[in-house]
Amino acid sequence: MPHDPDIPDAFTVVTVVVLRRPADAPEMSEAALDALQAEHLAYRAELGRRGLIVANGPFLDQSDPSYRGMSVFACDPAEAARLSDADPSVVAGRLAYDVMEWCTRAGSIAFPLAAGPVGDIRSLPED
Secondary structure, eight states: OOOOOTOOOOOEEEEEEEOOOOOTTTOOHHHHHHHHHHHHHHHHHHHHTTTTTEEEEEOOSSSHHHTEEEEESSSOOOHHHHHTTTTTTOOOOOOOOEEEEEEEEETTTOOOOSSOSSSEEEEOOOO
């Protein structure tokens, strides 16, 4: 079978964490929510300063309002999960997360603010 030029031979594979609001998130006062949000943002900013998160932010106008935001990590999925477990909003039960690897055509994305390389270049196995 000839190679289809629209199907990449190599992919950039990065670790993504999607934050979501669990159905059983605890109720909190407005003041407590504000304080928790400040801690959450400070924690994520510190991960960014340390080069562990290279891009992140909230979702807007999403079809499922439980999805809150996404981060691209410069580490493997296990480390991203460990770091996400320590997020104050996750610890408090206001956020949960899903960790996954995302594949896109090699060279199609870049993280110019990252201190080093992000992700791996891989060929994906045939189905």
